[in-house]
Amino acid sequence: MPDTDVPGPMPASLPIALDAMGGDYAPEEIVAGAVQAVREHGIPIVLVGEPRPLMEALSLHDALAEIPIIRAEEALAMDEGALASLRRPRSSIAVACHLVRRGDACAVVSAGSTAGIVATGKLRLRSQNGVLRPALTVALPTRPTPTVLLDAGANAEVKPEMLVQFAHLGAAYAETVLEITDPGIGLLTIGSEPEKGNKLVKRAHELLSAAPGLRFAGNIEGHDLLTGAVDVIVTDGFTGNVALKTMEGSVRYAFTELRETINESRAARLGGLLQRKRLRELVQRLDPEVHGGAVLLGLNGTVVIAHGSSQAKGVSAACVLAARLARQGVVTRIGERLGAAHRPHRLW
Amino acid sequence: MPDTDVPGPMPASLPIALDAMGGDYAPEEIVAGAVQAVREHGIPIVLVGEPRPLMEALSLHDALAEIPIIRAEEALAMDEGALASLRRPRSSIAVACHLVRRGDACAVVSAGSTAGIVATGKLRLRSQNGVLRPALTVALPTRPTPTVLLDAGANAEVKPEMLVQFAHLGAAYAETVLEITDPGIGLLTIGSEPEKGNKLVKRAHELLSAAPGLRFAGNIEGHDLLTGAVDVIVTDGFTGNVALKTMEGSVRYAFTELRETINESRAARLGGLLQRKRLRELVQRLDPEVHGGAVLLGLNGTVVIAHGSSQAKGVSAACVLAARLARQGVVTRIGERLGAAHRPHRLW
Structure with missing residues (x-):
């Protein structure tokens, strides 16, 4: 150089x-x-x-x-x-x-x-x-620790085996960056029962349930994304991107709707100033790329x-x-996890 | 009887x-x-x-x-x-x-x-x-008129032709219930360019662009769901359900986060009371099944x-x-629309 x-x-x-x-x-x-x-x-x-x-x-x-x-x-x-x-x-x-x-x-x-x-x-x-495929990874602003979501948009089309790998990538992020030991993994779908969802998530559910080295906590739904129910959420890049942008849009929407109330009274205006600031921060925190950024793992x-x-x-x-x-050393940790995941049974 | x-x-x-x-x-x-x-x-x-x-x-x-x-x-x-x-x-x-x-x-x-x-x-x-498939339809609380979203969860797995039909079902809802003439149709995906998305939406984009009787306004993304950018949003039941529940969850999240600020000062408390009420209403309005209900079209x-x-x-x-x-007469209107849609060219 x-x-x-x-x-x-x-x-x-x-x-x-x-x-x-x-x-x-x-x-x-x-x-x-x-x-x-x-x-x-x-x-x-x-x-x-x-x-x-x-x-x-x-x-x-x-x-x-x-x-x-x-x-x-x-x-x-x-x-x-x-x-x-x-x-x-x-x-x-x-x-x-x-x-x-x-x-x-x-x-x-x-x-x-x-x-x-x-x-x-x-x-x-x-x-x-x-x-198999790198995944775009974001940390959602849940309490007390962030929730890792992937894929946020790198792969619009995935196979069930890739979702299992995403779980390992996300777990490596949670372990190294967030210092969470034995992170719980959730699969984003449209019902809590194992048989809910499309073909992709139904098969991914089976694979995740049997995957060594992963604490699979089962299905989660859209309203669980910001509750901190699990440490890592896996989904395909299409659904993940829609969900993430929907989050951003919804908080912005709440912000706009609240503006009207804020002008209703002096007290509300005063309180509103504080809250508008907070809402603006919220919008920013929900923006995956502002709070540090999205990571390609x-x-x-x-x-x-x-x-x-x-x-x-x-x-x-x-x-x-x-x-x-x-x-x-997130790259090393991913290597260890996937190396470990490979040995017991080959998925591909 | x-x-x-x-x-x-x-x-x-x-x-x-x-x-x-x-x-x-x-x-x-x-x-x-x-x-x-x-x-x-x-x-x-x-x-x-x-x-x-x-x-x-x-x-x-x-x-x-x-x-x-x-x-x-x-x-x-x-x-x-x-x-x-x-x-x-x-x-x-x-x-x-x-x-x-x-x-x-x-x-x-x-x-x-x-x-x-x-x-x-x-x-x-x-x-x-x-x-081909009935679809679960909800009206999102956009201004000045609601935005119709379907499928909200009846069909986790769909074909591109079904998304074109969903557009007709949603248009019939917009025309009859919301009195919107010539409603604009948006396709939910992960980028505004026609080639963005998975196989399903790319093919659906082609079909919607060529479909008679539909004013197709192109792709929309997650952050457009609540901006009223289009009158009808079509998506598969998996993505639609995740997006809808994500909306609900995000507004609830904003509500919870704001509670903290509300306790910070007396003025904020006063203003907060008004705003909490408003946020609670927002959460309810976003709940697809509270503001009237979801419709199986x-x-x-x-x-x-x-x-x-x-x-x-x-x-x-x-x-x-x-x-x-x-x-x-939403049922009749759907019949007219699909009858009309069938004649010029058969999609299946």
Whole structure:
């Protein structure tokens, strides 16, 4: 890695490769987020993108000496999807993935287009041994600990065996990032009895019930997503994405509906101010990509996808999450879990 | 119909057949709801169930002369599903369906188990000519007019052609009950571009784009469910059920989270009282089966499913909805739509 002062090969001190060109507010807010991550959280960062604008942005923060830049000639536009990402081997996200592959960075963070990041991540980092499909993973803001939901949209079409793997990926996340031991797994469907649902979940229910190394807690329904009934919720990427966006939309809806009441009286207005703030926070907490970001699990490297509209704070939070995932060894833990899951009986 | 004073054969004056034995608060609250429907809304009702407890309940309201009773020897328990319903031809819900079939009632209302009502309705009333699958239909509380969502859970597994039919069923509901002309149809999926989603929705998108008699407005996502972006949303019963329950759960979650803020100050408490009331109403409005009920569309007769925990008010609202559906001729409208949809090109 030329022209940089990236730390050595010790995993704990490897930097995050931050895609500086992805996101609605790139590169200014991405750079500002990098500065926050370095100064407030002590997380080493390398910025990946076009050097000139990045140097300008860094100099605004007087941070040219703190954060190295790795050149990438191209960038994926926010509306570019999977195909475009394949045609751009020198895009900032592709170069960021390459740094992780080469062992020069411990994780990738990007606020670029989800479809582009997923496609690039799969191509450049490849799936871990034995992983059928990487899955997009989010932490829902339940109490006392978050609930891990996957797949949130990487795979619109899955097979029952993949849902069993998603359970292991999600369990590895819960164990490493959330420090939950022996996490309970729930299968998202439309009734609590084992025979409820479509063919996919009925077969997945059988497989999960028999799977070693997983504490399967049975079926859960849509209204359980935010009750913390289980630690990990598995579903296909179609249902997961609809459910997640429905959550966001419903809280926004509640927020809009409440606005009317807030104007009804002075007391209500005063109370309302507090509550509007809280509701706005709620909306943000429900946004999977604002509170740290969505994680693409199952690759040979950690990839965190921050919301496209992330500003400095969101970018910094995504870097904190990525550092945590890398330091806690989520990739290794997934390997152990799937290795263990393979031995007793082969599912494919 | 013996021993009753049910009005004559004029469809407008045909009574609603109300399953008096289904629901958590049957028969007392069901009977109280019937009395409300008759007295406050002028809707003729026949109660179907065990005569003795029904007469007792009616006499409490001094309504023995107002509401006739049709005997049914059995009742489906709330935890009995589809199979049990087939084994009980004399259950209150089966007898209520029979009354509609014979032309002695214009619609069925029940607060019993959804699975039991769906199975009984399909068996006793049969699907309308050309209807592949009846669908559970709910009206979401959007502004200025509600948004119709189907299927909300009757069919966990569907084919693309069925989604086109659901669009017609939903359009008929929007036209007759909500008085929306030329309703816009949205397909629930995970991206706005036509190629986004799983195989089912991609094919459905093609079919909907080419379907005559439907104003197809394209794909919609989870966060559009409550924005009123379209008049009718079609989806499979698995996704629809998860989305609907997720909505309910998310609003409840917002409610719980806000409670904490409400206790923070006196002003917030005052404002909070108003807002808690409003949020509680919101939760109820989002409950598909409280605001009138879910409707099973596509059968030779109207079937409204009230929430299992319905009390008098909910039962009465379900009767009002059923009367409206019957009087506006939703069944006929569906027949016209599907007849018209068949002629230009056959989809199956």
